[in-house]
Amino acid sequence: MATIDVMISADEISNRLDALAEEVAAALPPEARTSPVLMIGPLKGAVMVMADLARALHRAGVDTVMDFIGLSSYGAGTVSKGTVTMTSDLSIEVAGRHVLLVDDIVDTGRTLHFAQAHIAARGPASLRTLVVLDKPERRVVEVPVEHVGFTIPDVFVIGYGTDLDQRYRELPYVGLFRPDSDS
Numbered sequence: 001m002a003t004i005d006v007m008i009s010a011d012e013i014s015n016r017l018d019a020l021a022e023e024v025a026a027a028l029p030p031e032a033r034t035s036p037v038l039m040i041g042p043l044k045g046a047v048m049v050m051a052d053l054a055r056a057l058h059r060a061g062v063d064t065v066m067d068f069i070g071l072s073s074y075g076a077g078t079v080s081k082g083t084v085t086m087t088s089d090l091s092i093e094v095a096g097r098h099v100l101l102v103d104d105i106v107d108t109g110r111t112l113h114f115a116q117a118h119i120a121a122r123g124p125a126s127l128r129t130l131v132v133l134d135k136p137e138r139r140v141v142e143v144p145v146e147h148v149g150f151t152i153p154d155v156f157v158i159g160y161g162t163d164l165d166q167r168y169r170e171l172p173y174v175g176l177f178r179p180d181s182d183s
């Protein structure tokens with residue numbers, strides 16, 4: 001059995017999301033209050049933060065609607081393939097809306113770069129980006145990220161949406177995966 005050490009606890013994530021929701025609320029122009037903010041999450045890693053952040057934004061007085069885009073940049077294992085593939089497109093009109101792009105982690109930046117270009121091409125009123133985890137040491141493509149939960153070093157993390165071969169997304173915390181020395 002591998003070992004998982006808690007790096008960022010569920011309580012720390014929850015508290016940080018509440019603070020980020022207040023940040024997002026404060027950054028919205030007054031006219032953005034007249035219609036719900038469109039949250040967009042790249043599948044599948046964004047699922048956990050989308051749900052929790054939508055509730056945090058509700059507590060902060062911000063109405064939201066959600067959409068998802070299927071993007072994949074990793075094959076099996078832990079190494080990026082370097083290209084982003086769209087597996088399913090958005091289903092809600094972006095034009096004229098205030099958009100919040102949300103993801104679990106920004107690593108090389110390729111996924112957010114692709115998503116930001118895809119959204120920007122559809123004419124949003126504004127576009128801001130929020131991630132739970134930022135690994136700046138790994139960046140290949142510079143992308144604007146206005147709201148960052150936690151800046152972390154270049155270590156392999158799992159949980160809270162991040163995965164290892166599709167597993168461990170459901171962990172309520174961010175953990176450090178330590179494989180057995182004999183595996």
Ligand code: PRP
Pocket residue numbers: 042043044045046071072073074080103104105106107108109110111112163
């Ligand atoms: C993960 C994660 C981010 C992306 C970050 O998604 O959810 O979207 O990688 O890496 P990057 O900054 O190097 O692009 P992945 O493509 O593994 O798909 P998943 O969300 O289904 O895990």
